[in-house]
Amino acid sequence: MRIVQLTPGTGNFYCGTCLRDNALVAALRKHGHDAVLLPMYLPHFVDETSEAADAPLFFGGINVYLQQKSVLFRNTPAWLDRLLDAPALLHRAALRAGMTSAQDLGDLTLSMLLGEDGRQAKELEKVIAWLSKKENRPDVVSLSNALLIGLARRIRQALQIPVVCSLQGEDSFLDALPEPELCWQALRERTADVSIFIPVSQYYAGVMARRLDLAPERVAVVYNGIQLDGYAPAASGPPASPVIGYLARMHPSKGLDVLVHAFIQLKTRGRIPGVRLRIAGGQTAGDKPFVDGLQEQLRAAGCGECVEFLPNLDRPAKQAFLRTLSVLSVPATYGESFGLYLLEALASGVPVVQPAHAAFPELVAATGGGIVYEPGDPRALGLALETALSEPTRLAQWGRCGMQQVREKFTSEAMARSFAEVCERARL
Numbered sequence: 001m002r003i004v005q006l007t008p009g010t011g012n013f014y015c016g017t018c019l020r021d022n023a024l025v026a027a028l029r030k031h032g033h034d035a036v037l038l039p040m041y042l043p044h045f046v047d048e049t050s051e052a053a054d055a056p057l058f059f060g061g062i063n064v065y066l067q068q069k070s071v072l073f074r075n076t077p078a079w080l081d082r083l084l085d086a087p088a089l090l091h092r093a094a095l096r097a098g099m100t101s102a103q104d105l106g107d108l109t110l111s112m113l114l115g116e117d118g119r120q121a122k123e124l125e126k127v128i129a130w131l132s133k134k135e136n137r138p139d140v141v142s143l144s145n146a147l148l149i150g151l152a153r154r155i156r157q158a159l160q161i162p163v164v165c166s167l168q169g170e171d172s173f174l175d176a177l178p179e180p181e182l183c184w185q186a187l188r189e190r191t192a193d194v195s196i197f198i199p200v201s202q203y204y205a206g207v208m209a210r211r212l213d214l215a216p217e218r219v220a221v222v223y224n225g226i227q228l229d230g231y232a233p234a235a236s237g238p239p240a241s242p243v244i245g246y247l248a249r250m251h252p253s254k255g256l257d258v259l260v261h262a263f264i265q266l267k268t269r270g271r272i273p274g275v276r277l278r279i280a281g282g283q284t285a286g287d288k289p290f291v292d293g294l295q296e297q298l299r300a301a302g303c304g305e306c307v308e309f310l311p312n313l314d315r316p317a318k319q320a321f322l323r324t325l326s327v328l329s330v331p332a333t334y335g336e337s338f339g340l341y342l343l344e345a346l347a348s349g350v351p352v353v354q355p356a357h358a359a360f361p362e363l364v365a366a367t368g369g370g371i372v373y374e375p376g377d378p379r380a381l382g383l384a385l386e387t388a389l390s391e392p393t394r395l396a397q398w399g400r401c402g403m404q405q406v407r408e409k410f411t412s413e414a415m416a417r418s419f420a421e422v423c424e425r426a427r428l
Contacts, residue, residue, distance in 0.1 A: 002034040003423055004131065006058070006151065007144040011042030011094025013249070013282035013312060016340040017168050018044050020200075020224050020415075021144050025051040027225070027416035036138070038127075040148070042094045043087060047315035048227065056130065059123045060085035061093050067119050068108045074122055095285065106177040113186040115150030124151060128158045140423045143194075146170045146208070150186075152193035162426035166222075167199035167208045169337040172253070188212055195426040198419065200224050201359040204337035220422045225415030226343045228407060230315065233349030234323040238396065241274035242389045245325035245350065247318070247341040248332070249282040250291050250311065255331030255355070260294050262331075262382035264301045269382075272389050276306045280321050281341075283311035322348040327370075327388055327395065329353040331381055332360075339363065343410050346370075346402035351395055353384050366409070369402020 007021040021037065022044065028035035029051075037044075037052040041061040044052045062084045066073035083089075111118035130136055141155050143165040152163040174180050174187075191197075191212050197219050199205040205221050208214065244263065248254040256279065263277045283291060291309060298304045313321060322328075328345040329352065336358040345352055346369040354360035355375030364370050373384035388395055 001140065001420065001423060001427075002036070002138045003028060003140050003142055003420075004036045004038060004136075004138040005142045005144065006038050006040055006127075006148060007044070007052075008148075009039045009042040009044040009052075009057075011061075011091060012045055013284050014045060014047055015282070016338070017144060018046055019048075019226075019340060020168070021166075022046045022048065022051050023225065023227050023412040024415055024419060026227065027412040028420060030413065031416050031420060033416075033420060036136075042090050047313075047318060057085060057090075058127050058130070059120060061090055064108070064112075064120050064123060067122065068111055074119060106179060106183070109147065109174070109177060110183050110186060112147065113150045113183055113190065115152070115190070116154050118150060124154055127151065128154055131155065131159055140164060140426060142166065142419075142423070144168065146187055146197075146212075147173070149190045149194060152190065156193060162195040162423075163193065164196045164198055164423060164426050165194045167197055167204055167337065169204070169335075171207060171211065172334045184211065191218075194218075196220055196422055198222050198422055200338040201362055203359040203362050204335075207335060207337075220425070222415060222418040222422060223410060224338050224340055224343065225410050225412040226340065226347060226406075227412045228347055230319045231322070231344065231347035232319075233399070233403070238326050238392070239324060241276065242272055242326045243324055244275065244277045244385060244389075245322070245328040245345070246277070246279045246330055247281050247322070247328060247344065248330045248339075249284075250279065250287045250309070252290060253332065253334050254281075255333045257290075257294060258331045258333065258376070258378050258381060259329055260298060260307075261378035262385065263307070264298070264303055265379060265382040266386055267301070267303050267306065269386070271386055275389065276308075277303075278308045278310065278321065278324060280310040280313050280318065318344070319348065322350055325350045327351050327353055327385065329381065329385065331355050331375070332358065333376065334358070336360065342367075342369075343406050346399075346406045349399040349403045351388065351398035351402060353381070353388055355381075367402045367405040368398065369405065370398050 025035045025037040038055050039052045039057045040059045044050050141163045145168050174183050205219050298307050328350050338359050352370035354372050356372035357375045361372050374380040
């Protein structure tokens with residue numbers, strides 16, 4: 001089966017959606033499918049071999065932005081469009097802080113949801129032209145998230161093939177827009193253009209089924225999976241002194257400030273001698289003021305020397321980082337649809353302490369790899385971490401159990417098998 005996957009890129013920082021889609025396409029190919037990953041907006045930035053390395057980029061971010069702002073750029077010649085899609089220019093654009101801010105993208109988001117009726121219709125026709133070539137023609141087109149649903153109608157009309165659409169955390173982005181209901185309504189009006197929606201957790205299936213009024217038969221959950229190569233516990237066992245870890249974008253929505261406050265309280269109580277905090281993950285130019293503020297708070301509390309910040313680690317460095325941890329916590333404050341970092345930690349034998357909301361209780365229950373606590377409360381997080389670190393035997397048991405379950409149920413191969421079954425169903 002030939003599957004074309006359309007996935008937005010970030011250009012300069014690691015994104016869970018990009019990592020998931022890249023691993024999915026790689027695993028689909030291993031299963032014998034002719035899978036193609038097409039980047040959109042900006043080049044993909046992943047921590048393993050990019051499956052989009054030789055693919056054309058569509059809806060180049062600069063062209064999309066200019067077409068939104070001026071009618072002149074909706075009719076420019078192909079040579080100018082290619083110039084504006086040059087990798088060097090897109091890379092420079094990706095470095096600009098705020099390019100992915102929901103507040104700045106309300107009108108553009110609505111236009112993209114309108115598809116052939118939006119201001120980027122020219123870009124959509126480029127996708128159709130590429131897909132229509134005999135050598136490129138797919139059996140199924142897969143959209144990375146529902147923000148791309150505006151592409152579905154023209155693809156179905158032009159190629160007479162099904163379109164499936166993953167659901168991966170769109171609600172928090174849409175709800176942050178200045179006029180979110182305009183986009184939600186446009187999205188709901190386009191759901192008929194998609195054959196099957198593929199949320200990444202049961203929790204998120206419920207969220208989006210309610211908000212988009214989706215019938216149960218049009219929703220099929222496929223859990224995320226990771227490529228296991230390189231993930232393993234430290235050969236020497238857990239660190240001699242306890243280490244709390246964080247692995248996600250260094251952003252308020254991921255609750256990094258909650259974890260920092262909890263760590264300060266934990267150090268103040270003094271019941272876990274020598275405890276340290278190691279923070280890794282994506283950091284953009286726009287995130288730096290937030291991180292600088294946290295570092296100042298830690299210094300003021302006398303904890304500066306106990307905390308390390310390690311931004312934008314590549315895959316080997318990330319795996320080495322995980323092997324230095326006793327426990328991982330990413331206390332995301334919004335309705336996280338999954339949390340790929342949990343699989344990465346558990347695959348390394350590192351148990352997790354997560355807030356009892358969103359997809360976290362579901363994943364902790366499915367893996368047996370940790371505990372949950374009352375969300376939004378630094379004190380509750382600090383006490384949960386203290387409890388976990390006070391019982392090394394139970395902590396080690398969570399780590400072993402979580403690692404076993406991830407290796408059995410949450411691999412990229414398992415994800416690809418389930419995803420391919422959904423695509424086959426969409427073709428019937």
